[in-house]
Amino acid sequence: MRGFRETAAFSSAKIAVPDVEKRWCQMNAELLIRPSLNDHKVVADLLAPAAPGLNRPISRLVVSAQDVARRPELAEVAAKSGTPLLIDPMTVLFQGVLAADDPWVVNVPFGRCEGYSASELANPFVLDTIVMESLRFQVEHGASAIVAPYFYAERPDSPAFDASLAAISRTAKRMRADGIALPLVAVLCAQLRGFAHRAGWQSALDRFATAAIDVGPQALGLYFSPVGRGDEGYAKVLELLLAGRHLATFGVPVLAWRQGIYGPALVAAGLRGYECGMGIGEAANARGYIRQHKPRDEDGSGGFAAQGTYLSVLGRSVPPKVARVLLADRSMRGRLVCDSPRCCPRGAESMLNSRGRAHAVRARARDLAELATIPDAGWRLHHVGKHAASAHVLATKANELLAAAGMKERVKPEGYAALEQAADYVRTHGHAGARDSA
Numbered sequence: 001m002r003g004f005r006e007t008a009a010f011s012s013a014k015i016a017v018p019d020v021e022k023r024w025c026q027m028n029a030e031l032l033i034r035p036s037l038n039d040h041k042v043v044a045d046l047l048a049p050a051a052p053g054l055n056r057p058i059s060r061l062v063v064s065a066q067d068v069a070r071r072p073e074l075a076e077v078a079a080k081s082g083t084p085l086l087i088d089p090m091t092v093l094f095q096g097v098l099a100a101d102d103p104w105v106v107n108v109p110f111g112r113c114e115g116y117s118a119s120e121l122a123n124p125f126v127l128d129t130i131v132m133e134s135l136r137f138q139v140e141h142g143a144s145a146i147v148a149p150y151f152y153a154e155r156p157d158s159p160a161f162d163a164s165l166a167a168i169s170r171t172a173k174r175m176r177a178d179g180i181a182l183p184l185v186a187v188l189c190a191q192l193r194g195f196a197h198r199a200g201w202q203s204a205l206d207r208f209a210t211a212a213i214d215v216g217p218q219a220l221g222l223y224f225s226p227v228g229r230g231d232e233g234y235a236k237v238l239e240l241l242l243a244g245r246h247l248a249t250f251g252v253p254v255l256a257w258r259q260g261i262y263g264p265a266l267v268a269a270g271l272r273g274y275e276c277g278m279g280i281g282e283a284a285n286a287r288g289y290i291r292q293h294k295p296r297d298e299d300g301s302g303g304f305a306a307q308g309t310y311l312s313v314l315g316r317s318v319p320p321k322v323a324r325v326l327l328a329d330r331s332m333r334g335r336l337v338c339d340s341p342r343c344c345p346r347g348a349e350s351m352l353n354s355r356g357r358a359h360a361v362r363a364r365a366r367d368l369a370e371l372a373t374i375p376d377a378g379w380r381l382h383h384v385g386k387h388a389a390s391a392h393v394l395a396t397k398a399n400e401l402l403a404a405a406g407m408k409e410r411v412k413p414e415g416y417a418a419l420e421q422a423a424d425y426v427r428t429h430g431h432a433g434a435r436d437s438a
């Protein structure tokens with residue numbers, strides 16, 4: 001229970017933070033939520049006017065292009081509630097051959113199943129067409145900021161990286177020409193290992209940041225892949241945090257894209273916020289995402305993907321049947337159950353029913369606000385490390401329960417141990433702004 005006493009200590013420390021400062025801090029940690037196709041009603045509830053003094057749990061909505069095309073209600077809810085809306089063009093899907101009936105191919109005007117080769121993406125005419133159509137689509141569907149088309153690059157010398165950089169400046173140019181005065185968000189979509197696990201890794205991030213800053217972006221997205229399965233080792237988590245911190249030193253808000261697992265840790269390392277789904281879509285896997293859209297594969301992006309139950313202490317969602325086993329154990333339930341009467345008035349029962357998606361968002365928002373209220377960067381990392389340590393203990397106990405129940409599912413414990421060490425390293429080695437050399 002060591003970790004819980006730590007949490008309590010932070011709660012009392014919060015009292016010392018002046019209210020103004022507290023509001024400022026909370027405003028500066030963003031939770032971006034990517035709803036699934038059928039989440040429009042839940043999102044409407046979450047974005048309903050909150051009581052005075054209560055923040056709404058979603059800072060911005062991020063909707064995948066194929067979902068906003070099929071479900072315009074998602075954009076309407078954003079507009080009605082005054083919530084900023086980003087429309088993710090999902091242009092990594094150009095990098096595979098997709099099923100002819102894939103929703104992105106069928107419903108998104110620029111979507112196509114044939115894909116583009118690397119050399120086609122390097123062609124300025126192809127790129128300009130993608131830029132123009134993606135821009136028009138986002139404007140027509142009510143985006144409040146434009147996401148430049150981006151592609152998944154395995155290494156800094158991949159043509160896809162050059163294409164992404166070119167797409168940023170071409171999008172800005174096109175917006176100027178068309179008189180579109182919306183802010184721009186530039187996303188770096190890259191293999192974590194190929195970009196961060198190498199000597200001189202900073203230079204590729206610098207290239208991206210320079211290209212993006214050149215157009216005066218509102219924010220940068222950091223979509224490292226694959227990461228977030230929960231079985232990452234120390235080196236990988238450390239590389240993620242150092243790379244995130246490095247990008248944050250450029251002074252433009254950085255948002256972790258598709259990162260519900262290490263998102264809070266990245267915020268502690270200096271990022272402005274993180275994006276993930278509602279009990280789903282918590283890990284980044286660009287290649288896996290493209291694979292899901294290939295012919296004869298089940299479409300993983302539709303409205304029927306299995307959402308999990310978010311467990312705050314573990315910082316992730318687990319399949320509902322796993323949550324059911326864990327919440328049935330009395331001592332475990334005490335640690336896992338949501339104790340917010342507003343969010344889950346009937347405790348475990350509320351967490352497990354269909355409102356689990358709302359719980360996932362509210363609980364993440366509370367956890368992020370708690371982190372953001374800690375005024376010192378070092379203490380934020382300390383908080384993340386302690387949280388990871390207690391999650392590691394809890395994951396081990398959870399796995400004993402799951403084994404005893406004859407279930408094959410497990411909560412991966414390795415990532416927690418890695419995160420505890422990595423957060424400690426980042427905390428003790430240099431301040432944000434230092435040029436990292438690890």
Ligand SMILES: [Zn+2]
Nearest residue numbers: 338343344359
């Ligand atoms: Zn709850």
